[in-house]
Amino acid sequence: MRFTGIGLAAALVVAAMTPAAAMAAKKPEAPAGGVDAKARERGMAETPALVTAAGLACTVADARFIGEDKKAGQSFYEVACNPGLGGVLMAKTEAKPQFFTCLETSKPSADGKPNSLACKLPANGDPVQALAPLVAKSGAACTLEKARSIGSNNTNSFFEIACQGGSGYILQTSNPASPAGEVKANTCLAYEPGGNLSCELTDRAAQLAVVDTLAAGSGKNCAVKDKRYALSTTTANWFEVSCQDGKGYMLEQANDGKLARAIDCANASFVGGGCTLTDSSVAQTEQNNLYTNLATKAGFKCKVEKYGIMPSQRASQEIVELKCSDRPDGAVAVFDGAQNTFLNCAVSEAQGFRCSFTKKDVAYPKITADLKTLGKGDCVVSDSRAMDKRTADANYLEVACSDGLPGWVIGYAPMSDKPKEVLSCLQAENLGACKLPTNKRKK
Structure with missing residues (x-):
């Protein structure tokens, strides 16, 4: 059996999956000709307390007494709920009542005859559509066509549903099944045929x-x-x-x-x-060539050896980290129509993109040159980090100097590697404190 990582561990051992013991007991004969008035009267009188004792999320709308097995000390009731899921209650002296949905009790007996515990109340007339609240709670896009009960264990109930269009799911619910509890819908494709949990109402070809x-x-x-x-x-x-x-x-x-x-x-x-x-390796090679051509055309000469897609801000924009085989410094490329930008791996951190293929220290000579253009040519950059805050006009990079003297904070326009201002750590306090060792304020 194959499970996905979505909380189905409890289903690995599905023991006592149906109310088999209850169904195997001697069943009372249901009254002929529909619902007997006295049976309904007794059911309406006795089921509210049983519903509460069973822990059902059910407001009793209709009920009937089905019968009893005096030897086993068991009584059977059908209940219709609004709201809630209708079904059959099995009550036993000094024991918590058990509840089985109408879909479970509609299964024929072992001899193929109709089940004497099958639901008869008008409100329970369509046990398949009764699962609709469970389907809605699960979030699955499914218009119900067919359903079957798979069974239950101590904590969960399981149902298979088939939907219009050919898709199918296994519903995992609480036990007793209730829309008030957690409901998960897992595609039938996640289960191998023939397992404890598998689908029978749809085929894999239709689902695909x-x-x-x-x-x-x-x-x-x-x-x-x-x-x-x-x-x-x-x-x-x-x-x-x-x-x-x-x-x-x-x-x-x-x-x-x-x-x-x-x-x-x-x-x-x-x-x-x-x-x-x-063959994804072939596709990868094709994409490498594509990004090599795009980068070269945009003015960044790079024979792309590897690339990684990064989250973009809008549909027209593609942001890709590039690793080059013919130069040590990679880049974060922003392809956006005619507005293409290549961020070195130090500046990219300030812009919200961390390189994984290239170390940022390869870009420090470029950052050193940026400082020089801003009049701070006596600092050779030895370390960097993105500042905690940014403004609407700029993102900021804190840098340390190799001589151990206090470094600087450089502002870059959003999605740009062109420096626009330089601040001391004191001037940049509104952006958060400088944190590189040589830049920390001495107490």
């Missing part, structure tokens, strides 16, 4: 059909060659597609069923170990 829809809406011009489910998180499902033209993508599907983003396989190594249907 959504990938074609996601790919068509990605804007990637991908004629899908192959596809697979990759993994799930608490907020999304991930799918890989390979395309007829040799490219491949990871598609992120949000919990509402819509496409959140499509990521080239070259940049998708963080998703479950990356693409397996596409």
